[in-house]
Amino acid sequence: MKHLLVLPIVITSIMACSGSSKYSDETEISKTQKYVTPSTKKLDIKNLLNAHNKARKQVGVANLTWSNTLEENAKEWASYLKSNKKCGLLHRPSTGPHKQKYGENLFYFGPQRWSNGKIKQQQLSGQFVVNKWVSEKNNYDLASNTCKAGSVCGHYTQVVWEKSTQLGCAAVACNNKAQVVVCNYDPPGNFSGQRPF
Numbered sequence: 001m002k003h004l005l006v007l008p009i010v011i012t013s014i015m016a017c018s019g020s021s022k023y024s025d026e027t028e029i030s031k032t033q034k035y036v037t038p039s040t041k042k043l044d045i046k047n048l049l050n051a052h053n054k055a056r057k058q059v060g061v062a063n064l065t066w067s068n069t070l071e072e073n074a075k076e077w078a079s080y081l082k083s084n085k086k087c088g089l090l091h092r093p094s095t096g097p098h099k100q101k102y103g104e105n106l107f108y109f110g111p112q113r114w115s116n117g118k119i120k121q122q123q124l125s126g127q128f129v130v131n132k133w134v135s136e137k138n139n140y141d142l143a144s145n146t147c148k149a150g151s152v153c154g155h156y157t158q159v160v161w162e163k164s165t166q167l168g169c170a171a172v173a174c175n176n177k178a179q180v181v182v183c184n185y186d187p188p189g190n191f192s193g194q195r196p197f
Contacts, residue, residue, distance in 0.1 A: 045071075048126030048169050048183070052159055055134045059197050061162040067186065070102060070168020074182040077104075078172040081182075087174035103158050103188030105133055111177035121177040126169070129181050133159050145195050157196040161189025 045066055053063040080098060081087055089108050092100035107129045112120045133155035140146075140153040147153035158164070169183040189196060 044126060045169075048130060049167060051127040051130035051134075052167055055130065055137075055156075055159050059160050061160060061197050062165070064165060064167040064185075067166040067168040067184075070166055070184040070186055071170055072168070073102060074168050074170035074184045075172075077184075078170045078180055078182045081180055082172045082174055087172070087176070087178055087180050089180070101186075101188075103161065103164060103185035103190060105155050105158055105183045105185075107132065107181040107183075109179045109181070119177050121173060121179065124171065124179050124181070126181075129183075130159065142195075154190055158185055158189045160196050161185065162197040163187050164189050 049064065049066055056063060077092055077098065081090060087108065089106045091104055091106065092098050094100060109122065109124050109129075112122050114120075136147075136151075136153040136156035139148050139151035140156055141148055164185040164187055166186045167183060169181060171179055171181045173179055
């Protein structure tokens with residue numbers, strides 16, 4: 001008797017943060033990236049905050065504190081993406097009722113898909129999300145204050161942006177069993193011509 005090999009496939013995507021539109025016309029700094037990743041623990045505030053502050057400590061900038069206002073802002077946008085964009089990654093626009101006021105990092109974590117058609121939502125930890133953003137550190141050139149050619153570093157620079165003092169994040173479970181995470185930062189970062197620290 002032959003046995004069917006069932007393989008899991010997981011896709012994650014991240015989108016770079018954007019500062020307030022009054023400082024930059026760009027709402028998306030990077031292209032979407034895909035990763036194959038393992039399951040992780042449940043997303044929580046302490047996990048997210050600790051992971052951000054660990055990265056900030058490495059470059060000598062002060063810790064972020066949690067903001068309920070930013071968390072509510074992130075919840076609103078995550079819910080909008082689920083309801084209106086089928087959980088597609090899209091930064092807040094520069095005008096209109098959902099106008100961007102804060103720095104923003106986005107993360108998409110796809111479901112586990114098996115070769116037999118089974119789809120399962122995975123557990124996702126804040127540390128996993130932030131570690132993906134911080135992994136862009138290798139793409140950031142401090143001397144020129146730019147991302148290396150053909151690479152992404154805007155998530156990392158927002159995580160460690162010295163002038164940002166507050167953080168608020170939210171996650172939403174999508175109908176396709178994927179998850180979207182939105183993190184907002186105040187004051188926003190990633191302003192053209194300014195260094196993150």
